[in-house]
Amino acid sequence: MIEVLDVRKDFGDFTALDDINIRIKKGTIHGIIGENGAGKTTLLQILAGIYDTKEGKVLVEGEEVYDNNKVKHKIGYVGDRNQYFKDYKIREIVEFYSGIYENFSKTDFQIYNKIFRLNLDKKIKQLSKGMQMRLSLMLNLSIRPEILILDEPTSGLDAIVKKDLLDILIDQVHERELTIVISSHHISELEKICDEITILNKGKIKYQSNIDEIKENVKKLQVVFEGDVEKEIHQLENIIDIEKIGSVYYLVTDNYGEVLIADLKEIGAQLIENIGITLEEVFVYTSKIKEGSGIDE
Amino acid sequence: MFNINITSDKPIYEQIIDNIKELSLKNILKPDDKLPSVRQMASMLSVNPNTVSKAYQELERQKIIHTVRGKGTFISIPADYPIDSDRIIKSLESLRTICIELGHLGFHKEKIFKEIEKIYCDIEKEG
Numbered sequence: 001m002i003e004v005l006d007v008r009k010d011f012g013d014f015t016a017l018d019d020i021n022i023r024i025k026k027g028t029i030h031g032i033i034g035e036n037g038a039g040k041t042t043l044l045q046i047l048a049g050i051y052d053t054k055e056g057k058v059l060v061e062g063e064e065v066y067d068n069n070k071v072k073h074k075i076g077y078v079g080d081r082n083q084y085f086k087d088y089k090i091r092e093i094v095e096f097y098s099g100i101y102e103n104f105s106k107t108d109f110q111i112y113n114k115i116f117r118l119n120l121d122k123k124i125k126q127l128s129k130g131m132q133m134r135l136s137l138m139l140n141l142s143i144r145p146e147i148l149i150l151d152e153p154t155s156g157l158d159a160i161v162k163k164d165l166l167d168i169l170i171d172q173v174h175e176r177e178l179t180i181v182i183s184s185h186h187i188s189e190l191e192k193i194c195d196e197i198t199i200l201n202k203g204k205i206k207y208q209s210n211i212d213e214i215k216e217n218v219k220k221l222q223v224v225f226e227g228d229v230e231k232e233i234h235q236l237e238n239i240i241d242i243e244k245i246g247s248v249y250y251l252v253t254d255n256y257g258e259v260l261i262a263d264l265k266e267i268g269a270q271l272i273e274n275i276g277i278t279l280e281e282v283f284v285y286t287s288k289i290k291e292g293s294g295i296d297e
Numbered sequence: 298m299f300n301i302n303i304t305s306d307k308p309i310y311e312q313i314i315d316n317i318k319e320l321s322l323k324n325i326l327k328p329d330d331k332l333p334s335v336r337q338m339a340s341m342l343s344v345n346p347n348t349v350s351k352a353y354q355e356l357e358r359q360k361i362i363h364t365v366r367g368k369g370t371f372i373s374i375p376a377d378y379p380i381d382s383d384r385i386i387k388s389l390e391s392l393r394t395i396c397i398e399l400g401h402l403g404f405h406k407e408k409i410f411k412e413i414e415k416i417y418c419d420i421e422k423e424g
Contacts, residue, residue, distance in 0.1 A: 029345055163343070170339045174346035191303050192344045212308035219306055271401075276304045 006056035027177035031190035034200035048077035076140030086125040101143040109142040130156040191279040313352035328374040
């Protein structure tokens with residue numbers, strides 16, 4: 001179990017994260033979504049124990065992560081940019097890792113390298129972005145972590161390796177109860193593999209839920225009304241987006257249920273049809289409303 | 298086997314349940330056929346293994362599949378299903394809702410019957 005409790009992080013005058021509370025159960029996959037600059041990387045780095053927090057704390061199985069080697073041994077961190085010693089050969093960086101991490105398995109590394117295929121005699125500076133990502137993934141899987149933190153792991157990877165990586169992650173979650181925290185801009189990827197997701201917006205949590213719940217609560221509806229409802233419709237509660245094409249309204253709600261249906265029928269809805277929504281759309285719509293309300297504040 | 302539709306408002310585990318039910322009704326999955334393991338299924342669909350486990354548990358609870366220790370998960374023989382009155386009531390309720398909804402959309406009884414016949418034709422043809 002990872003517990004993020006009331007975390008706040010400032011860089012000078014800039015508040016990168018504020019009032020962050022997340023609980024991540026062992027053996028689950030937790031996705032972090034947010035716009036550029038929303039604080040995803042900072043959050044992941046705090047989880048990995050790279051930064052101290054100004055307020056609040058991060059606990060792994062009840063112990064604080066920051067400055068705690070015992071806990072950090074159990075955590076693998078794959079950053080979006082990896083800064084290894086540029087003049088090291090891969091062979092040397094593997095030695096370096098196995099000297100630092102007590103659980104590092106060279107056998108595992110060799111098995112992973114059958115999939116990721118890196119030439120061990122190449123120097124880090126000779127590797128492309130995707131190749132560096134492969135290396136970082138292999139190293140951090142080989143330490144047999146209990147928690148794996150992945151910041152945009154699929155960016156720079158080709159489709160074939162991406163699928164291989166997903167398979168490895170699925171394997172590890174299923175067999176060793178690995179816990180994964182992953183951020184990505186490829187929301188459709190996250191939608192399929194995550195148990196829960198957190199949507200960050202300007203350093204704060206805007207939405208947090210398991211994916212099934214999101215699918216139950218957030219819906220896109222196609223609604224046809226009798227007569228003109230232009231006024232009434234904007235007064236309805238729990239509607240986060242309204243579009244109108246011809247005489248058909250497309251409504252997005254974040255609290256779908258009998259109450260909403262009754263409200264719609266009361267103002268003259270003739271046909272209410274559920275047209276399905278992807279997590280990506282949920283993200284876009286929820287970010288939109290927060291911006292709107294931000295202006296009012 | 299089948300694909301997961303992320304546009305659907307049905308949760309992924311329900312999609313897995315429904316797809317396996319459909320494949321078994323169409324006799325593409327026959328009694329005693331072995332299902333992929335949780336890990337294999339998760340990899341095939343690129344979904345979270347916990348989601349597949351959840352679907353398998355529910356299918357097992359509904360006696361549509363069963364697990365033999367050390368051997369795997371298999372499709373059960375339909376005659377073995379005990380009658381689950383809860384599910385019957387639920388299904389009949391949704392049928393009623395659908396009939397009413399279709400009625401509002403201008404479908405009279407005969408037209409609905411025709412559609413049902415079409416569905417059965419499809420199921421039998423594919424099976």
